Amino acid sequence: MASVVVAVLVAGLTSGAIYALATVGLSLVWGSMGMLNMAHAALLALGGYAAFTAVTTLGLPPVVGFVAAFAAGAAAGALLYVSIVRPLLRSAPAAFETNVLIATVGAGIALENAILMTYGGQPLKQPVAAAGAFAFEAGTIPVQNVVIVTVAVVLMVATALLLGRTKMGRAIRATAQNREAAELMGVPVGRVYLQVLMLSGMLAGVCGVLVSAITQLTPPLGNDPMLKAFIMCVVAGLGNLPGAIAASFGLAVIEAFVQYAAGARWGFPVLLFIVIAVLVWRPSGLFGRAQIRRV
Amino acid sequence: MMPEAAASPLPVRRRNTAARADLAVAFVLIAAAVALPFLVDSRYVLGQVVLALFYATVATQWNLLFGFAGVFSLAQMAVFAFGGYATAMLCFYFGWSVWGAIPVAAVATAAASLVVGLACLRLTGVYVALLTLAIAQVMYVLIVTDTECFVMVGSTCRQFTGGAVGFARFGDFGMRALLKGQWLVGNYAIVAAVFAVTTFITYLVVKSPVGLAFRALKDNPACAVARGVNRFTAQLAVFGVSAFFTGLAGGVYAAHFQAIGPGVLSLSQLLFIVAIAVVGGVGQFWGPIVGTIVLVAADEAMREAGEFRTLGLGIIIAASMVLMPNGLVGRFHDLARFLAARRAPAAPPAVSPAE
Numbered sequence: 001m002a003s004v005v006v007a008v009l010v011a012g013l014t015s016g017a018i019y020a021l022a023t024v025g026l027s028l029v030w031g032s033m034g035m036l037n038m039a040h041a042a043l044l045a046l047g048g049y050a051a052f053t054a055v056t057t058l059g060l061p062p063v064v065g066f067v068a069a070f071a072a073g074a075a076a077g078a079l080l081y082v083s084i085v086r087p088l089l090r091s092a093p094a095a096f097e098t099n100v101l102i103a104t105v106g107a108g109i110a111l112e113n114a115i116l117m118t119y120g121g122q123p124l125k126q127p128v129a130a131a132g133a134f135a136f137e138a139g140t141i142p143v144q145n146v147v148i149v150t151v152a153v154v155l156m157v158a159t160a161l162l163l164g165r166t167k168m169g170r171a172i173r174a175t176a177q178n179r180e181a182a183e184l185m186g187v188p189v190g191r192v193y194l195q196v197l198m199l200s201g202m203l204a205g206v207c208g209v210l211v212s213a214i215t216q217l218t219p220p221l222g223n224d225p226m227l228k229a230f231i232m233c234v235v236a237g238l239g240n241l242p243g244a245i246a247a248s249f250g251l252a253v254i255e256a257f258v259q260y261a262a263g264a265r266w267g268f269p270v271l272l273f274i275v276i277a278v279l280v281w282r283p284s285g286l287f288g289r290a291q292i293r294r295v
Numbered sequence: 296m297m298p299e300a301a302a303s304p305l306p307v308r309r310r311n312t313a314a315r316a317d318l319a320v321a322f323v324l325i326a327a328a329v330a331l332p333f334l335v336d337s338r339y340v341l342g343q344v345v346l347a348l349f350y351a352t353v354a355t356q357w358n359l360l361f362g363f364a365g366v367f368s369l370a371q372m373a374v375f376a377f378g379g380y381a382t383a384m385l386c387f388y389f390g391w392s393v394w395g396a397i398p399v400a401a402v403a404t405a406a407a408s409l410v411v412g413l414a415c416l417r418l419t420g421v422y423v424a425l426l427t428l429a430i431a432q433v434m435y436v437l438i439v440t441d442t443e444c445f446v447m448v449g450s451t452c453r454q455f456t457g458g459a460v461g462f463a464r465f466g467d468f469g470m471r472a473l474l475k476g477q478w479l480v481g482n483y484a485i486v487a488a489v490f491a492v493t494t495f496i497t498y499l500v501v502k503s504p505v506g507l508a509f510r511a512l513k514d515n516p517a518c519a520v521a522r523g524v525n526r527f528t529a530q531l532a533v534f535g536v537s538a539f540f541t542g543l544a545g546g547v548y549a550a551h552f553q554a555i556g557p558g559v560l561s562l563s564q565l566l567f568i569v570a571i572a573v574v575g576g577v578g579q580f581w582g583p584i585v586g587t588i589v590l591v592a593a594d595e596a597m598r599e600a601g602e603f604r605t606l607g608l609g610i611i612i613a614a615s616m617v618l619m620p621n622g623l624v625g626r627f628h629d630l631a632r633f634l635a636a637r638r639a640p641a642a643p644p645a646v647s648p649a650e
Contacts, residue, residue: 036421084617092620097420098367099620102573106612109566113606223562227432230425238421265440269433276414279426283417 003139008256014145015228016252017152018211022222022229023236023244024156025203031239032176032196035100039080039108040204040229044222045115047073047205048126048212052119055127065128066151066206073205077197080107085193116219123216128209148210155206156245159199163241172196176239228252231271235278237285247286317498320581328487332480345483345551347591348490352544354571354583356537359497362578363506364533365513367424370411372565373431374538378404378545379555380456386465388446393466397546404542405535412534416527419516435560461556468550482551489547493540494584500536501580509533563605570612576622585623 022044029037037043050072051065060068084103088096130143163169174182175192183189204222212221232251236243251271259267278286335341357371381400385391391399411430415423438456445455470481500506508529511519520526549555558564567590575586593611597604619626 036424084613087617088620091617095620099616101367101421101424102569103613103616105566105569106609106614106616109563109609110606110613111609113602113609117602117606227429231429234422234425265436268436272429272433275426275429279418279422280414283419283422 006139008260010141010145012253012256014148016249017149019228019252020245020248021152021207022225023232023248025200026229027233027244029200032172033193034097038104041222041226042108042111043076043201043204044208045219047208048217051128051209062128069205069209070202073201074198077201081194081197112219123218126212126217129213231275235275237287240287243287341479345486347587348486349548351584351587352490354568356541358572358583360537364509368427369424370427370431373434374541375545376559378542379549382546382549383462383465383555387462393550400546401539401543405539408534408538412531438557463554467553574615576624579624582622582624
């Protein structure tokens with residue numbers, strides 16, 4: 001019995017860490033610029049494949065794989081800003097929220113297919129992975145899962161420090177609170193948006209490496225984490241970072257228990273029912289505040 | 296001319312010309328639809344036109360929901376699949392004819408969609424998009440992973456939802472028996488009639504007071520509610536109407552192809568519908584039809600390129616959103632307005648030297 005609980009908890013916490021990392025990237029972009037990035041899944045895949053290229057193809061050490069994922073994610077984020085976000089903000093700021101959603105859907109599809117055409121559809125093995133397991137009385141914990149949780153927690157702490165303690169973080173928070181006021185105070189809002197998208201891309205890239213380390217490298221590998229991350233975001237309230245992390249771990253453990261108790265196919269539907277219940281009860285999420293708009 | 300006198304007749308005239316333009320477009324479309332089977336001999340082309348009519352129907356209903364009522368639902372293909380599956384299951388398990396099953400399936404689809412509408416009622420904007428996308432994904436996952444035996448057909452096991460394979464050969468419109476080799480023309484007539492009727496009723500809905508209420512809720516919910524628009528009934532009504540017609544199209548789709556499977560729920564199908572609406576123009580009544588013509592033609596052209604199809608589709612969606620947020624029809628209106636503005640100021644200088 002104890003070993004089952006340990007196994008389910010390990011699975012739940014591992015996927016919780018992955019969901020949390022994906023959610024932080026999404027939530028950061030939503031919170032600061034009101035943009036739902038549907039290309040996030042493709043950024044995850046891009047990070048995973050960038051690490052593969054650096055380590056397997058070029059023969060560099062595995063740590064460089066993380067650097068490659070960082071770099072690829074940041075570059076894709078910058079590209080997204082230049083090609084889509086900046087023109088859309090200029091042409092129709094009022095309809096930005098829905099326009100950017102549709103445009104990033106298109107960008108995500110294009111990127112995912114570009115990856116598919118470059119690397120092929122057959123699953124590849126992620127070289128940035130750890131083998132072995134820690135053995136305990138109550139069961140075993142694979143090293144890979146420990147690595148995933150550690151990397152995710154380190155990155156989230158780093159993001160929190162960046163947002164809370166640096167000048168750049170202050171500019172991001174100011175823009176999130178009130179874009180016009182921040183602009184009047186001399187915050188270069190365009191540059192803040194660029195930084196946020198690059199940061200989100202970096203987190204997505206590393207998240208892709210972690211996801212592919214416990215599964216496999218396939219072009220659509222980011223879709224499942226992104227869909228779950230959306231659910232976490234919605235439950236927590238879009239744009240709320242601590243809430244999103246809490247929701248990620250909580251719901252991932254619930255999902256793992258449901259999958260163990262009722263079969264793998266019921267994990268996602270149960271999550272969805274929880275989301276609907278939460279939204280009917282609190283339409284702006286558990287920790288979200290209702291938006292009050294003046295007419 | 297007096298400014299007051301000039302101000303009042305203008306909107307009336309503009310409305311009349313708009314209505315006349317709509318009528319002209321409708322006549323051209325109907326004439327083209329009637330002439331097509333006489334002009335086109337190739338069975339392949341006619342088959343693709345039938346498929347395009349399905350796309351146009353579904354995209355028009357999505358446009359009603361998103362473009363006019365502002366409900367950002369991503370469950371459109373799930374609604375379509377619901378209609379198709381309901382038709383197939385009624386025929387398969389109860390031996391109904393498709394003619395009886397399709398209307399019942401459409402009503403069932405509307406009912407199921409009202410439940411989704413109730414869940415979405417308190418949400419706004421992107422929350423609706425995320426929730427409906429998740430619902431569509433759950434439907435897909437539950438159908439594809441369904442492996443439990445429900446009935447035995449011969450020596451093979453069949454799942455309740457048809458599983459990853461779906462349903463096939465549960466009946467058709469009877470055109471094969473009636474028209475023999477020309478059966479495709481018969482099916483084309485049915486699909487074209489469904490498209491024409493649903494589009495016409497959608498037009499009436501958009502132009503009716505209910506349609507104005509939808510648009511008011513989209514543009515400014517708080518103002519609309521303050522002016523007495525009932526958000527609850529209006530939003531449920533638009534969910535119901537759109538789902539009924541989408542479900543109807545789904546049922547006709549299943550009957551035309553004599554098959555329905557989880558493939559219609561795939562993300563690329565939904566994206567194609569979204570791309571059609573975006574390229575044509577979201578919130579423009581003729582947008583989805585223009586978008587269908589352009590995208591089906593582009594898709595046909597990219598067929599040669601094979602693997603580049605999906606890549607091209609993604610780039611088309613992103614680029615047209617960035618370059619023309621109101622779509623081709625919106626760009627056409629911009630052009631018309633630009634030409635009118637150029638013609639209008641040209642008149643006064645011609646008068647002033649004479650004074």
